[in-house]
Amino acid sequence: MKRQKKKTIKLANVLAPLIFLAAIIGLLEIYVAVSGIDARILPAPHVIFGKLFNRFGRDLSRDFFYTLKVILTGYCIAIPGGIGLAAICSQSKLLSKAITPVIILMICIPMLTVVPILVLRMGLVIQVRIIAVVLQALPVICLNTLSGFRKVESSKIELFRSVGASRWQIFTKLIFPNAMPQVFTGLKLGCIFSTIAAMGADLAAGNSGLGTKISAYSGSLMTDMAYATIIVVALIGIILFMVVAEIEKKIVVWIK
Template sequence: MTMSTRDKLTAAGLVIVLIGLWELVCRAFTVRSYLFPAPSAIAESFVDNARLLGPATWVTTVEVVLGLLIALVAALGIALLLHASPTVRRGLYPLLIGSQTIPIVVLAPILVIAFGFDIGPKLVIVALTCFFPLVVATVDGLATVDPQLIRLMRTLDASRWTIFRRVELPTALPSVFSGARVAVTYAPIGAVFAEWSGSTGGLGYLMLQSTSQLRTALVFAAVIVLAAESITLFLLVTWLERVIITWKDKK
């Protein structure tokens, strides 16, 4: 579902109104900047701290992108295994669901303690954050394949690879992209949790340092950058879906 130009203008207008009210309230009640900064103070913080925000954004973006790629490869592999073997699915799928009862905020410090402060534990945390929606969406997508199409391909003496490439993969791709859209919004959250648990760089690290120094405007600036990164990744996945699944819009 795509937004019309009118919907986009309405949403943009609402955001502008909310920002204006935010600024007005902060000025009218003389709210201290370290308690709740006005939008103008946050914008000023963007300019004054560009040298801090730039490198921190790069560190977090690298963690997010690499973690997403790891999660995608792992999720597709596990999903194909679950789809190919009902026995494996009955044994492994409940374990995957049960693993989601363990909060990432609990695992993050354990991984950092075990493997150090380099990028490795952070990639694992981001991958774990994104893995579940990807694998569930892929498994569900593969399960929606019409059995009659499979039987038809077998009567034509199609190989297992041909059936997967011609029938199963095209059917599952919309679900895979649906899971990917969810995963990319989770990825920056996982990266921040990882950086909070132990790091020497990134937006999460910058937020911790700024909070301890009561630089609340800089914390808000980092949050806005994270939100912008999530939105950008979401739009990128949506664009890739339109480019790759060309037959979807023709239905």
């Protein structure tokens, strides 16, 4: 009975966002058909999806893999970087206070403004985009992780003191696992920030990548292809987010 109920809840959790999305697409389809809006401004969703299926392999796949590589490489560097920086900061209140404003500043800076400066120094290389992703994802992972590292109940610290645990043991067996929910919040936000940063980098240093494609299609009034590319970008972010959320469910089992 309980298992059946769990299954129903799980199914409802999957279906609810899909139904909501289908409703938006349906409404958009009706709006475009009824309003007679110019297809160069807002193409019908079925046209956008048609273009996506027909032309993805030919026109978008190369840039898709390029952007995916940028996002994944940058994100994979940002994870240990962000968590490592948070671990260092958590060892000293003063260091933590000194670094936090810089981290917030980094989160606030749009990569669109930083990439041209990086290009001036490094040229139009893929590393510039990866650095942009790292600079955007690392601070958000770090800030959330740091907040998790600070939220340790004093009674838990006393438990570890009562058995004479070392600082390293307290960190690895208490502070780090205790912070896992916040670490995963940072990782999930990091997925979104990585995708946004990669797009910003593409737009500012455009010779390849999905952001460059969006810019090019919009410029030549191929709005349907521009939207199709935006969907691909959104899908990268969503899938990355979902993968991390699934890993979180497997690891953070104590929070329902």
